[in-house]
Amino acid sequence: MIFDYILIRFGEISTKGRNRRVFIERLKRNIIDVMGDYPNLGYEATRDRIYLHLNGESHEGIVERLQAIFGIQSFSLAMKCDSDLDIIKEKALEAIKSLYEQGDTFKVTAKRADKQFPYDTNDLNYQIGSHILINTEGLTVDVKNPKINLRVEVRKQATYLTCYDYKGAGGLPVGSSGKAMLLLSGGIDSPVAGYLSLKRGVEIEVVHFFSPPYTSERAKQKVIDLTKELTAFGGKIRLHIVPFTQIQEKIQAQVPENYTMTSTRRMMLKVADLLREKQQALALITGESLGQVASQTLESMLAINDVTSTPILRPLITMDKTEIIEIAHEIGTHDISIRPFEDCCTIFTPASPKTKPKLDKVSRFESFVDFDELIKEAVENIETIDITAEQESEYSSLL
Ligand code: ATP
Numbered sequence: 001m002i003f004d005y006i007l008i009r010f011g012e013i014s015t016k017g018r019n020r021r022v023f024i025e026r027l028k029r030n031i032i033d034v035m036g037d038y039p040n041l042g043y044e045a046t047r048d049r050i051y052l053h054l055n056g057e058s059h060e061g062i063v064e065r066l067q068a069i070f071g072i073q074s075f076s077l078a079m080k081c082d083s084d085l086d087i088i089k090e091k092a093l094e095a096i097k098s099l100y101e102q103g104d105t106f107k108v109t110a111k112r113a114d115k116q117f118p119y120d121t122n123d124l125n126y127q128i129g130s131h132i133l134i135n136t137e138g139l140t141v142d143v144k145n146p147k148i149n150l151r152v153e154v155r156k157q158a159t160y161l162t163c164y165d166y167k168g169a170g171g172l173p174v175g176s177s178g179k180a181m182l183l184l185s186g187g188i189d190s191p192v193a194g195y196l197s198l199k200r201g202v203e204i205e206v207v208h209f210f211s212p213p214y215t216s217e218r219a220k221q222k223v224i225d226l227t228k229e230l231t232a233f234g235g236k237i238r239l240h241i242v243p244f245t246q247i248q249e250k251i252q253a254q255v256p257e258n259y260t261m262t263s264t265r266r267m268m269l270k271v272a273d274l275l276r277e278k279q280q281a282l283a284l285i286t287g288e289s290l291g292q293v294a295s296q297t298l299e300s301m302l303a304i305n306d307v308t309s310t311p312i313l314r315p316l317i318t319m320d321k322t323e324i325i326e327i328a329h330e331i332g333t334h335d336i337s338i339r340p341f342e343d344c345c346t347i348f349t350p351a352s353p354k355t356k357p358k359l360d361k362v363s364r365f366e367s368f369v370d371f372d373e374l375i376k377e378a379v380e381n382i383e384t385i386d387i388t389a390e391q392e393s394e395y396s397s398l399l
């Protein structure tokens with residue numbers, strides 16, 4: 001393999017002042033996690049870069065994974081050679097040859113850190129550039145906006161060549177903003193909410209409310225698969241499956257029909273909040289978008305939100321459905337979300353849910369039932385699965 005290492009740059013985190021060390025350490029750890037099955041790689045973090053030493057591994061698969069890691073602004077393939085013009089020319093040609101496609105443009109940007117080196121920047125650009133042009137076909141020079149910018153930095157001890165900047169995913173390293181519980185339904189919205197939270201550095205654990213026999217193992221599989229898609233951005237993710245049947249049946253039996261949905265949401269939040277406390281997370285995340293359905297009006301939110309003072313992140317709150325669907329396609333969750341399996345809320349959805357529920361009313365309806373006991377029981381019987389990217393889940397036979 002001709003590339004020795006990948007040079008990784010981080011944009012936003014360079015501005016984070018005192019937290020910088022923590023951010024860089026976290027990013028490095030996240031990269032190491034994602035590259036778990038490449039034991040030969042080496043990692044070296046400095047103040048403003050991470051060098052990933054390839055140690056003989058091919059860069060292709062690695063590049064693809066790096067592009068999904070939050071906290072990386074851009075990265076470049078790099079190689080090191082002796083500071084000798086003939087060697088530099090050969091290395092530069094080799095690098096370009098391994099990357100370019102017919103019709104591509106390039107330029108050479110040389111930098112002479114070692115002022116004793118007998119060729120100045122212009123000489124270097126010309127010598128290296130013409131060597132590449134003579135020995136390739138279908139490649140032209142574009143000094144303004146080249147596809148490949150080959151940077152050559154000549155230092156005393158060695159010369160460093162980097163080429164082709166790959167765009168990183170941006171955002172902040174996952175985990176650098178603390179942990180929150182994502183309420184994941186199996187629909188289109190909540191996985192996108194999870195993705196956007198990961199992007200801002202929030203580590204997530206997933207909570208899913210499951211109501212057998214009204215919802216089947218296939219619905220559960222869907223949530224496992226969605227969580228698995230999110231691991232591409234967040235590494236290992238813990239999934240909690242909450243048995244919700246008894247609570248839902250109780251709501252159906254005791255709460256007037258047009259208030260069942262409000263009550264269901266309130267119970268979900270209560271359970272999720274208890275679990276959050278147990279898992280030492282700092283917030284809850286939902287896929288709500290303002291006005292999308294009856295439970296997502298401001299009046300509904302006021303009545304539902306009343307059960308907790310924990311911060312609830314709603315990354316999609318101002319987004320249109322079409323914008324959300326676009327992201328779902330990009331992150332690979334859309335096709336899983338549209339699998340036609342029932343979820344616990346669709347089944348119990350009343351014909352005409354209140355779009356402007358009253359808090360005092362819903363509290364009164366609930367006061368006739370001892371929900372606390374049922375909530376406690378649900379939390380005690382949670383099934384927890386750690387989901388990883390490689391994992392073959394036990395339910396895959398159901399697909
Ligand atoms: P989604 O596409 O995420 O299902 P939605 O537009 O269908 O969202 P609702 O069904 O009203 O909206 O759900 C609102 C939010 O409540 C969801 O985005 C999710 O965060 C949470 N939620 C709903 N059902 C469940 C469930 N069964 N388990 C966990 N969270 C849920």
Ligand code: MG
Nearest residue numbers: 185187343345
């Ligand atoms: Mg839904």
